[in-house]
Amino acid sequence: xxxxxxxxxxxxxxxxxxxxxxxxxxxxxxxxxxxxxxxxxxxxxxxxxxxxxxxxxxxxxxxxxxxxxxxxxxxxxxxxxxxxxxxxxxxxxxxxxxxxxxxxxxxx
Amino acid sequence: xxxxxxxxxxxxxxxxxxxxxxxxxxxxxxxxxxxxxxxxxxxxxxxxxxxxxxxxxxxxxxxxxxxxxxxxxxxxxxxxxxxxxxxxxxxxxxxxxxxxxxxxxxxxxxxxxx
Numbered sequence: 416x417x418x419x420x421x422x423x424x425x426x427x428x429x430x431x432x433x434x435x436x437x438x439x440x441x442x443x444x445x446x447x448x449x450x451x452x453x454x455x456x457x458x459x460x461x462x463x464x465x466x467x468x469x470x471x472x473x474x475x476x477x478x479x480x481x482x483x484x485x486x487x488x489x490x491x492x493x494x495x496x497x498x499x500x501x502x503x504x505x506x507x508x509x510x511x512x513x514x515x516x517x518x519x520x521x522x523x
Numbered sequence: 524x525x526x527x528x529x530x531x532x533x534x535x536x537x538x539x540x541x542x543x544x545x546x547x548x549x550x551x552x553x554x555x556x557x558x559x560x561x562x563x564x565x566x567x568x569x570x571x572x573x574x575x576x577x578x579x580x581x582x583x584x585x586x587x588x589x590x591x592x593x594x595x596x597x598x599x600x601x602x603x604x605x606x607x608x609x610x611x612x613x614x615x616x617x618x619x620x621x622x623x624x625x626x627x628x629x630x631x632x633x634x635x636x637x
Contacts, residue, residue, distance in 0.1 A: 446623070450628075455631075457631050458613065458628040460625035460627065460628075510571050510581065511556070511558075511622070513565060
């Protein structure tokens with residue numbers, strides 16, 4: 416069974432707009448990770464936020480974590496067509512539990 | 524440096540057959556995990572190997588097995604294939620068991636059971 420749920424399941428935006436995806440999880444965590452998956456390919460690690468962090472940035476990515484609400488959000492600023500992919504949050508230590516994913520489509 | 528290499532990329536098997544998938548982790552990475560991805564169940568953890576020992580196993584039947592060699596390369600085997608085993612099988616490696624810097628995934632093996 417999956418640990419988390421992403422919301423929304425699908426998101427379609429224009430190039431240049433910002434995209435926000437949310438993730439909720441069920442149990443206490445040490446860290447939360449976000450991954451991107453292009454159609455039918457492997458996952459690419461984007462960013463990891465530890466349980467004692469509230470916000471983290473990496474390039475155009477901004478991740479927040481609220482452990483009291485067991486939720487995280489991923490913001491992609493100034494989106495590009497190349498950002499079109501599925502995005503997953505994942506928790507766990509030596510085995511990852513993935514959420515259901517958000518399918519992001521960026522329209523040129 | 525080279526990424527995680529999974530072979531083969533695509534595979535078609537018939538029901539009842541068995542299959543072996545291979546994963547070569549990033550050099551120096553000692554932990555290898557396997558995941559199954561299907562449209563219905565999403566990404567599910569199969570098992571984790573570290574130092575040639577299975578450390579963790581997901582909720583899959585005994586038909587699914589694996590092993591890790593001394594060079595950290597890993598194989599997973601599925602016996603008596605069923606139609607429902609059709610999936611993308613992903614391998615991930617990390618330096619240690621805790622993935623504190625994230626996991627690196629291979630491109631996957633797409634298995635189709637007919």
